[in-house]
Amino acid sequence: MREEGTGVAEGEGDMPDMVEAIEAMFNARTVAVVGASDNEGKLGFHILRSLTRGEYGGSVFPINPGKREILGMRSYPSLMDVPDKVDLCVISLPARLVPGIVRSCAEKGVKGIVLITAGFREIEDESGGRLQDEVMHLAREAGMPVIGPNTFGIVNLHASLNASFTPQFSDIKRGSISLLSQSGGMSHLMGFLSMRDDFGFSKIVGLGNRCNTDFADMIPYLMRDPGTRVIAMYMEGIDKPRRLLEVARKFRGKKPLVAYKVGLSSLSDLASKSHTGSVAGRHELYEVGFRQAGILTVESSSGLLDAAKALSSSPLPTGYNVAVLSGQAGPGMVVCDICEREGLHITSFSGETQRRINSLLPPLTVRTNPVDMGPAWYDSKAIAGIVDSVLADTSINAVLICIMFASANEESIRGLSGVLKKWSRAKPIVCCFSSPPGIWEKEVAGLVQNETIINYATPERAAKALSALWRYVKIREQM
Amino acid sequence: MREEGTGVAEGEGDMPDMVEAIEAMFNARTVAVVGASDNEGKLGFHILRSLTRGEYGGSVFPINPGKREILGMRSYPSLMDVPDKVDLCVISLPARLVPGIVRSCAEKGVKGIVLITAGFREIEDESGGRLQDEVMHLAREAGMPVIGPNTFGIVNLHASLNASFTPQFSDIKRGSISLLSQSGGMSHLMGFLSMRDDFGFSKIVGLGNRCNTDFADMIPYLMRDPGTRVIAMYMEGIDKPRRLLEVARKFRGKKPLVAYKVGLSSLSDLASKSHTGSVAGRHELYEVGFRQAGILTVESSSGLLDAAKALSSSPLPTGYNVAVLSGQAGPGMVVCDICEREGLHITSFSGETQRRINSLLPPLTVRTNPVDMGPAWYDSKAIAGIVDSVLADTSINAVLICIMFASANEESIRGLSGVLKKWSRAKPIVCCFSSPPGIWEKEVAGLVQNETIINYATPERAAKALSALWRYVKIREQM
Numbered sequence: 001m002r003e004e005g006t007g008v009a010e011g012e013g014d015m016p017d018m019v020e021a022i023e024a025m026f027n028a029r030t031v032a033v034v035g036a037s038d039n040e041g042k043l044g045f046h047i048l049r050s051l052t053r054g055e056y057g058g059s060v061f062p063i064n065p066g067k068r069e070i071l072g073m074r075s076y077p078s079l080m081d082v083p084d085k086v087d088l089c090v091i092s093l094p095a096r097l098v099p100g101i102v103r104s105c106a107e108k109g110v111k112g113i114v115l116i117t118a119g120f121r122e123i124e125d126e127s128g129g130r131l132q133d134e135v136m137h138l139a140r141e142a143g144m145p146v147i148g149p150n151t152f153g154i155v156n157l158h159a160s161l162n163a164s165f166t167p168q169f170s171d172i173k174r175g176s177i178s179l180l181s182q183s184g185g186m187s188h189l190m191g192f193l194s195m196r197d198d199f200g201f202s203k204i205v206g207l208g209n210r211c212n213t214d215f216a217d218m219i220p221y222l223m224r225d226p227g228t229r230v231i232a233m234y235m236e237g238i239d240k241p242r243r244l245l246e247v248a249r250k251f252r253g254k255k256p257l258v259a260y261k262v263g264l265s266s267l268s269d270l271a272s273k274s275h276t277g278s279v280a281g282r283h284e285l286y287e288v289g290f291r292q293a294g295i296l297t298v299e300s301s302s303g304l305l306d307a308a309k310a311l312s313s314s315p316l317p318t319g320y321n322v323a324v325l326s327g328q329a330g331p332g333m334v335v336c337d338i339c340e341r342e343g344l345h346i347t348s349f350s351g352e353t354q355r356r357i358n359s360l361l362p363p364l365t366v367r368t369n370p371v372d373m374g375p376a377w378y379d380s381k382a383i384a385g386i387v388d389s390v391l392a393d394t395s396i397n398a399v400l401i402c403i404m405f406a407s408a409n410e411e412s413i414r415g416l417s418g419v420l421k422k423w424s425r426a427k428p429i430v431c432c433f434s435s436p437p438g439i440w441e442k443e444v445a446g447l448v449q450n451e452t453i454i455n456y457a458t459p460e461r462a463a464k465a466l467s468a469l470w471r472y473v474k475i476r477e478q479m
Numbered sequence: 480m481r482e483e484g485t486g487v488a489e490g491e492g493d494m495p496d497m498v499e500a501i502e503a504m505f506n507a508r509t510v511a512v513v514g515a516s517d518n519e520g521k522l523g524f525h526i527l528r529s530l531t532r533g534e535y536g537g538s539v540f541p542i543n544p545g546k547r548e549i550l551g552m553r554s555y556p557s558l559m560d561v562p563d564k565v566d567l568c569v570i571s572l573p574a575r576l577v578p579g580i581v582r583s584c585a586e587k588g589v590k591g592i593v594l595i596t597a598g599f600r601e602i603e604d605e606s607g608g609r610l611q612d613e614v615m616h617l618a619r620e621a622g623m624p625v626i627g628p629n630t631f632g633i634v635n636l637h638a639s640l641n642a643s644f645t646p647q648f649s650d651i652k653r654g655s656i657s658l659l660s661q662s663g664g665m666s667h668l669m670g671f672l673s674m675r676d677d678f679g680f681s682k683i684v685g686l687g688n689r690c691n692t693d694f695a696d697m698i699p700y701l702m703r704d705p706g707t708r709v710i711a712m713y714m715e716g717i718d719k720p721r722r723l724l725e726v727a728r729k730f731r732g733k734k735p736l737v738a739y740k741v742g743l744s745s746l747s748d749l750a751s752k753s754h755t756g757s758v759a760g761r762h763e764l765y766e767v768g769f770r771q772a773g774i775l776t777v778e779s780s781s782g783l784l785d786a787a788k789a790l791s792s793s794p795l796p797t798g799y800n801v802a803v804l805s806g807q808a809g810p811g812m813v814v815c816d817i818c819e820r821e822g823l824h825i826t827s828f829s830g831e832t833q834r835r836i837n838s839l840l841p842p843l844t845v846r847t848n849p850v851d852m853g854p855a856w857y858d859s860k861a862i863a864g865i866v867d868s869v870l871a872d873t874s875i876n877a878v879l880i881c882i883m884f885a886s887a888n889e890e891s892i893r894g895l896s897g898v899l900k901k902w903s904r905a906k907p908i909v910c911c912f913s914s915p916p917g918i919w920e921k922e923v924a925g926l927v928q929n930e931t932i933i934n935y936a937t938p939e940r941a942a943k944a945l946s947a948l949w950r951y952v953k954i955r956e957q958m
Contacts, residue, residue, distance in 0.1 A: 041857050046886040118854070123843045152885065166885050168915040183809020188883035189937065192913050236812055262809075262816050300939045301813070330662020330741075333715055334780070337741050364602045375597070378520050404667035406631065406645050407525040434671050436647040458668065460779045 021145050022213070022221040025112030026156045026203060028087035029058040031163060032079055032110075034101050035092035035117075036062030038070045043116055043165045044092045047153070048073070050162040054170035057160065059084060079104045087111045090153065090163050095119035098149070099134045106142035113139065114163050115148035121209050122150055136211050145217065151208030152184035157201055158227040164206070166191075175200025176229035177308040178222050180215055182207050182236045190234075190305055197457075198445060199309050202227040216240065216247040223251045230256045232308040234301070236263040241286075245293040252294035253476040256311040258468070259295050260304040261286060294475045296468060306461050307468035313451045314428040316473050317397040321347040322466065323390045324370035326459075327377070327403030327412065331432060332370040335400050335463040342467035346370060349393055356389040377408040380415030387416055391423035398428040398466055402459045405435035413443045417452075424452040428469055431455045432462040500624050501692070501700040504591030505635045505682060507566035508537040510642060511558055511589075513580050514571035514596075515541030517549045522595055522644045523571045526632070527552070529641040533649035536639065538563060558583045566590045569632065569642050574598035577628070578613045585621035592618065593642050594627035600688050601629055615690050624696065630687030631663035636680055637706040643685070645670075654679025655708035656787040657701050659694055661686050661715045669713070669784055676936075677924060678788050681706040695719065695726040702730045709735045711787040713780070715742040720765075724772040731773035732955040735790040737947070738774050739783040740765060773954040775947060785940050786947035792930040793907045795952050796876040800826040801945065802869045803849035805938075806856070806882030806891065810911060811849040814879050814942040821946035825849055828872055835868040856887040859894030866895055870902035877907040877945055881938045884914035892922045896931075903931040907948055910934045911941040 031051060037044035044064075048071050051060045061082045062075040069075055076082050079089065079101070089110045091101055095117050105113055120132040132149065139146045147154055153164025155172070162170045172191055177200070181187040184206045194201060202225070205218060215233060222228045238244055238261075248257055264283055290297050298304045322344045326332030336346055346369050349357065357367050360382040365372040371390075376382035390396055403412055413433055420429055431453045433444050447453045456462040510530060516523035523543075527550050530539045540561045541554040548554055555561050558568065558580070568589045570580050574596050584592055599611040611628065618625045626633055632643025634651070641649045651670055656679070660666040663685045673680060681704070684697060694712060701707045717723055717740075727736055743762055769776050777783045801823045805811030815825055825848050828836070836846050839861040844851040850869075855861035869875055882891055892912055899908055910932045912923050926932045935941040 043887060049886070119843055125842065165887065168884075168918075171915065181809075183807060183812070184885075185805065185807025185811075185881070185883045186809040186813070188807070188885060189810065189911075189913050192884070192915050193936070195915055234809070236809065262813050264816050264819070301937050302939070326664065328662060328664025328667070330660075330665040330713070330715065331668065332664075333662070334665070334741050337743050340743065363604065364598055402664070404664045405647075405671070406663075406667060407528070407647075408522065408644065432668075434668050436650065436671050436674055439647075457672070458780050460781070 017143055018145060018217050019221045019224070021111050021143060022218065023225070025088050025145060025147075026154065026161070026221075027159055028111070028161060030061065030084050030086050031058060031088045031090060031161070032061040032063050032082055032086045033090045033092070034063040034079060036064050036070050036075060038067070042092070046165040046167060047090055047092055047116065047163070050153070050164050050167045050170060053167040054160040054162055056162070061086065079108050082108070085109060088114065088163060090114045090116065092116040092165070095128065095131050095149070098131065099138060102135050102138045105144060106138060110144060112145040113147070114151065114153050115146050115208070115211065116151060116153060116165060117148070118150040120149045132209065132211060139212050145213045146211040147205065147213050148208040149211060151206035152187065153206055155201070155204040157203070169204065171195065172204075173198070173200030175202060176227065176312045177201050177232055178203040178205070178225070178228040178230070179232045179234070180205050180207060180218050181234040183234060184208070186234045186301060190301060193302065193305055197305070198448070210239070214239065214244075216243045219247050219251060219257070223254050228255065230258065230308045230312040232304050233257065233259045234304065235259055235261045241289065245289055248293040248295050253479050256472050257295045258298060258304060258307050258311065259290060260298050260301060261290075294478070296471055296475065298468070302461070303464065306456060306465045310428070310430065310454050310465040310469050311472060314430070314454055314469055315425055316469055317428050319397040320345045320470055321395055321397045323347075323349070323393070323396045323399045325373060325387055325390060325399060325401045326370060327373050327383075327409055329365065329372040329374065331402035331404065331459040332372060334459045335402060336370050338460060338463035338467065339400070342464070342470070344467060344470055347395060349390065350395055353389045353393040357386050360385045377406070380409070380411040383412050384415045384419045388419040388422070391419065391427065391429070396427070398430065398469070400430050400462060400466055402432040402462065405439055410439070413440050417443065417447060420447060420452045421450075428466060429453045430462045430466045432457070432459045496622055497624060497696050498700045498703070500591050500622060501697065502704070504567050504624060504626075505633065505640070505700075506638055507590070507640060509540065509563050509565050510537060510567045510569060510640070511540040511542050511561055511565045512569045512571070513542040513558060515543050515549050515554060517546070521571070525644040525646060526569055526571055526595065526642070529632070529643050529646040529649060532646040533639040533641055535641070540565065558587050561587070564588060567593065567642060569593045569595060571595040571644070574607065574610050574628070577610065578617060581614050581617045584623060585617060589623060591624040592626070593630065593632050594625050594687070594690065595630060595632060595644060596627070597629040599628045611688065611690060618691050624692045625690040626684065626692050627687040628690060630685035631666060632685055634680070634683040636682070648683065650674065651683075652677070652679030653681070655681050655706065655791045656711055657682040657684070657704070657707040657709070658711045658713070659684050659686060659697050660713040662713060663687070665713045665780060668780060672781065672784055676784070677927070689718070693718065693723075695722045698726050698730060698736070702733055707734065709737065709787045709791040711783050712736065712738045713783065714738055714740045720768065724768055727772035727774050732958050735951050736774045737777060737783060737786050737790065738769060739777050739780060740769075773957070775950055775954065777947070781940070782943065785935060785944045789907070789909065789933050789944040789948050790951060793909070793933055793948060794904055795948055796907050798876040799824045799949055800874055800876045802826075802828070802872070802875045802878045804852055804866055804869060804878060804880045805849065806852055806888055808844065808851040808853065810881035810883065810938040811851060813938045814881060815849050817939060817942035817946065818879070821943070821949070823946060823949055826874060828869065829874055832868050832872040836865050839864045856885070859888070859890040862891050863894045863898045867898040867901075870898065870906065870908070875906070877909065877948070879909050879941060879945055881911040881941065884918055889918070892919050896922065896926060899926060899931045900929075907945060908932045909941045909945045911936070911938045
């Protein structure tokens with residue numbers, strides 16, 4: 001598998017076994033927590049709770065020189081006293097003590113480190129930068145990836161491994177989106193949004209100050225990780241933009257890379273290393289760089305999750321021809337605007353499809369694409385027939401369906417479920433089914449869970465998610 | 480109050496008593512339902528359920544020539560048989576029968592009509608247009624506003640009046656946002672979003688085909704309606720853009736008008752009537768027209784609700800100086816990007832404020848604006864102290880606070896509540912407090928319900944809502 005390493009990091013001091021080491025970390029069978037505590041006021045307490053909240057099957061070793069037992073677990077005075085090998089070491093100790101612990105990790109043969117501790121490069125005092133350099137040097141010599149410092153940790157939901165200070169991350173569903181984030185706060189936000197929107201994650205990684213493990217190091221691992229279908233990235237400053245772009249280009253089209261980049265004023269790195277001085281502004285510069293490297297960009301945290309949701313569970317459209325089927329005219333109009341703006345085409349149906357629609361829908365409204373299915377409200381069979389014929393139309397590459405609940409269409413979702421299941425692997429079916437709390441929720445959740453449809457809270461978000469699928473198709477076509 | 484009528488409709492056949500008549504409709508003490516039914520497959524069944532689901536205190540008269548009782552209510556063969564006066568008549572009968580009913584309404588002295596029936600101007604057959612003209616002529620002669628045809632109805636939550644075919648509208652909370660919508664589907668969507676986001680509406684009005692009651696007719700009524708603080712509008716095509724803009728200008732700055740306009744390809748009306756042929760495109764044309772008339776524009780249904788929420792419950796900023804206080808650095812960065820783009824200024828604190836922050840926060844992170852309150856996690860008193868001193872700083876006009884839950888900051892929201900209440904009427908406090916389901920929800924809901932803060936699901940939405948407040952201030956300044 002070595003040939004799948006980044007192969008782009010020569011001369012930058014990167015480690016050849018990075019991918020294997022990261023893989024070992026994220027699938028650790030043994031985890032030591034240095035700085036484990038039974039004091040609720042310490043992060044080391046919450047880290048232990050995180051590791052024991054889910055169904056993690058590996059061993060957890062609290063390390064604390066003053067304790068023999070913490071939270072019912074045998075505690076060890078030092079890493080060297082652990083009677084087993086240690087795959088992953090989570091460190092939550094004052095910064096000045098960290099280099100000593102990293103030395104112990106090297107000696108113990110630890111595969112990788114999650115360095116929760118803050119107080120390194122980011123603080124006002126320059127001692128922080130010196131400490132970080134020392135840790136980086138030690139870790140590089142030992143070939144150990146260090147996630148952090150100044151991170152909330154890492155989560156691998158497929159291994160029930162929650163090596164973070166937030167136990168609630170264990171409650172997130174398993175999914176196939178892996179999130180790489182430069183901000184713990186934004187990782188928490190996106191984790192909480194997933195809990196409320198009922199979708200899952202594969203890995204959630206707080207990169208923190210990126211001592212020796214940056215986006216470019218994580219991407220090769222996630223590209224070969226079978227639990228990851230989409231890589232979602234929240235970015236602030238990029239230290240080595242050229243390296244990131246090279247890695248992205250190398251894996252272009254293998255799995256989608258979606259980026260939400262903030263910090264418009266800190267784009268100077270990319271700007272200074274670019275030679276296209278004629279481009280209007282920094283934001284445009286990074287947009288261009290990302291597009292050329294095959295990285296999809298989005299404009300918000302919800303846009304990042306919406307695109308990742310679609311890319312993780314939907315088939316890709318084989319062309320840009322979209323059908324819009326709406327239970328009411330307005331939402332259909334809303335999505336048409338966005339489709340048009342995003343280069344999707346609201347095309348004509350085949351003659352046969354149009355005839356079938358005309359036979360099912362009275363001539364009280366628009367029956368061509370976009371179809372207003374309003375007049376078929378009480379007739380869930382007619383709605384299912386329209387949707388079926390449009391999904392069967394080979395000139396249609398993707399279908400957007402927007403139906404807002406009303407008493408008169410209460411049966412429509414139940415009536416649609418068979419048709420949607422029949423076609424769900426053939427082409428993208430992106431929906432906005434909206435209802436008062438308690439209505440349609442079970443039906444829609446069922447369709448979402450078995451990946452029959454993707455559902456969004458608003459028509460706009462549904463249309464933008466579909467456009468993300470189409471943008472990814474174009475990224476693959478340009479290879 | 481006559482001088483508050485639109486005064487702009489001369490020559491267009493509008494009725495001088497429109498505002499009074501609309502007011503009477505929305506506060507109807509007696510409602511007749513023509514086409515009332517005990518058949519679940521008829522809209523007339525659902526309309527009756529809507530009128531009886533809430534706590535409506537007026538009288539409801541089902542009209543159906545074939546029934547003596549419907550849903551336990553005395554039914555009348557015709558409108559003329561109702562023994563009381565009728566303020567509002569809701570009609571759900573085949574289109575061809577509607578002109579006869581409108582004649583009866585005129586004879587009975589009905590104040591206004593909600594015409595649910597579809598099959599008028601919007602259908603393929605031109606008979607629909609002729610029927611609509613006939614209804615319009617009859618209604619104009621009688622001075623009756625007609626909401627519709629082809630509408631789901633109207634809802635006045637303050638009167639517990641749900642004259643629509645969707646009983647669930649009765650479950651929406653009372654608030655001070657009134658929604659005028661050209662689409663029933665989008666009205667339903669926004670109603671359902673409000674139920675999930677726990678905010679309320681005052682009136683929800685489905686304008687439908689706007690027989691004789693358009694945006695420009697509703698605005699003067701809502702401008703003087705004490706239950707309405709903000710007018711939110713969902714628009715598709717605008718028949719008489721000049722008239723709408725004149726009404727908006729007349730009431731400029733009295734209450735916020737927020738518009739979400741879709742149908743980019745149908746903007747030809749506005750374009751053809753405008754004389755600024757040099758403007759780049761139709762979208763820009765309508766943007767310019769709306770801005771000049773003092774109408775705030777937004778780009779999505781959630782953007783419409785987010786702006787309306789802020790404008791309905793927050794004090795306005797007296798300047799563009801914003802403080803960003805975040806529990807984690809990332810969300811602070813996210814909102815700064817948006818503030819900068821929207822013309823808000825992340826300013827310096829006064830010397831005293833900065834000294835107080837420095838005394839409360841260790842030098843582990845950025846302590847100037849935007850403040851990363853991360854290092855104070857375990858210290859909810861320090862967080863409250865920072866927020867208090869910033870809110871007290873007279874150079875700060877509005878505060879954005881973004882805190883994502885983590886075990887270590889669990890107490891922060893409870894700790895903040897006193898400080899937030901103390902300053903809530905002095906300046907806008909716009910928040911993104913995010914947590915897993917079941918955590919912080921009660922505390923945040925309490926702060927939202929008594930209008931101490933406005934809370935949004937993402938930092939981006941919070942920052943954009945604050946920018947809507949600032950844009951409205953500028954609209955008022957330009958009067």
